[in-house]
Amino acid sequence: MSNPTTDDRDETIASLRALLRNKENELADLRRDLSRSHGRIEFANPGSALRAASSCNPRNLPCPTCGEDDRLTPEDARIGYQCDECADRAEGRGGYE
Numbered sequence: 869m870s871n872p873t874t875d876d877r878d879e880t881i882a883s884l885r886a887l888l889r890n891k892e893n894e895l896a897d898l899r900r901d902l903s904r905s906h907g908r909i910e911f912a913n914p915g916s917a918l919r920a921a922s923s924c925n926p927r928n929l930p931c932p933t934c935g936e937d938d939r940l941t942p943e944d945a946r947i948g949y950q951c952d953e954c955a956d957r958a959e960g961r962g963g964y965e
């Protein structure tokens with residue numbers, strides 16, 4: 869016996885996961901295109917994926933993960949980045965334990 873409500877929910881979750889995977893692939897492509905078209909990217913710090921802030925790209929946006937203010941530039945946000953601390957945590961490096 870299967871509960872139709874649970875099945876519906878499982879189906880919704882499965883399709884959302886598929887959507888997310890597609891978006892992640894799209895993002896990866898965008899990042900590749902971006903680094904190719906810019907040739908050379910100015911990073912905020914050595915080892916950082918974040919873009920260097922400038923007058924036309926100010927670091928004035930909150931991180932989507934930890935919500936800290938002034939962590940990302942519009943360029944970072946556009947390509948779906950999070951701040952360095954969150955990136956390090958997500959990648960399991962940095963030793964912040």
Ligand SMILES: [Zn+2]
Binds near residue numbers: 932936952954
């Ligand atoms: Zn963060």
